[in-house]
Amino acid sequence: MQRAAVIGAGQMGNGIAHVFAVSGHEVTMIDVSADALARGRDTIAKNLERQVKKGALDAEAAGAALARIQTATALDAVGTAQIVVEAATERTDLKFRIFEDLDRLAPEGAILASNTSSISITEIAARTTRPELVIGMHFMNPVPVMQLVEVIRGLATSDATTAQVMALSRALGKTPVEVNDFPGFVANRILMPMINEAIYCVMEGVGTPEAIDTVMKLGM
Template sequence: MVSAMVYDLDSIATVGVVGAGTMGSGIAQVSAMAGYDVVMRDVEDDLVESGFETIERSLDRLVESDRLSDEQAGAVTDRIAGTTDAADLADCDVVVEAVVEEMEVKQNIFADLDDRTAAGTVLATNTSTLSITTIASATERPEDVVGIHFMNPAPVMRGVEVVVGEKTADAVVDFAHAFAEDLGKTTWESDDKPGFVTNRILMPWLNEGIRAFDEGVATKEDIDTGMRLGTNVPMGPLELADHIGLDVVLHASETLHEELGDRYKPAYLLKRKVEAGDLGKKTGEGFYEYE
């Protein structure tokens, strides 16, 4: 579908981000680092403040490694405005949603954005598994809705997955690639199929690594070492699952299991860890322990 609207990257001044969690704060940071003004919105002041704390820690690490100066880091935070008022997103030129992976929640957000933002505002979702087409159906302009799936952590990971919904305009797809590239990312494109490219392949890999550990094939250290050195990946499956968050891995696996069948069935040990509250790095314990 071709839209009549011209989606011009040069006309983008303000980026809206819905959600101030791990992904939302990361997207806000990389957008501000690229020179955009950012409105970062969440439902509670404490969540917005937590998002700023995450951004400040990330920027501190960049300063410590001499990749940013103190002045540059300060300029980044100055470009980000935090809010709990959805009305503050009305004047944004592009909005990226990065909230919990629940379809009803996302559809409610997109229906609200549809009412608040001007026609032609690109409405993007950072979803990792849910249908872009179904999310877009909550709006009156599905041609403006696209998937811009950042990898975690967004300030560090170089890749962004652009996901094309059934009615996403060609010009919006082109804009999504150009916008992500302007943030310093490299993009690839996926059709709106369950899991897209990354999680469709990643989730079985993570779960098989967890099963191998649970079934005594090798220690967790040897599984991760074998995969790092044997396949030239930066992290093995158990390390990476901890880094992503075991609850996030479980939710994505369950979504794909429902859509695609038993080859995506979550590992039993993954479920047990999540039920115990051991979610990985963010809680201090998963398959490994963290300070």
């Protein structure tokens, strides 16, 4: 069993903590705000309850999952983690600072993953002394429901780290896809031009928003 730490208790962070806990991992969810941690834990409890009502999880398993989640407001709570997944606000300066601190505080040999959807993993890894152990682990929203995890290799990410994270993603019940460190990776690189093109279709009068949405939902 791996011990995991998740940085950030927002929508992505609590979702990532949720899937780790359901899969049997001890998780520490870390956020500078105690209020955010309380809200995040409450969201996890509600989502677990929803899974029980849908028959996707039994009540005992849901209770055990919630019990596996600890919370902390200080980053040094990563001290026993074997993998850390950062899911803080999508700001380059913030992520660089967090990874500098994680490199100092996380155990030697711990994998440091970022849930970033667009920031260079190579640049993030360069803020550490363990770039071979730094990787992207981009979950889709909402995390408990969506199957895809983009596993992004930085220039220095090792084969061993990549293999571990691919295997871990599968163990979490996800479908991992290995991609390289290019702007937007795969998901956002394809999604953003598609969204822009839909907006152009509205602007140019090709169709109403409702027509364009229907074409995308039923025709694509």
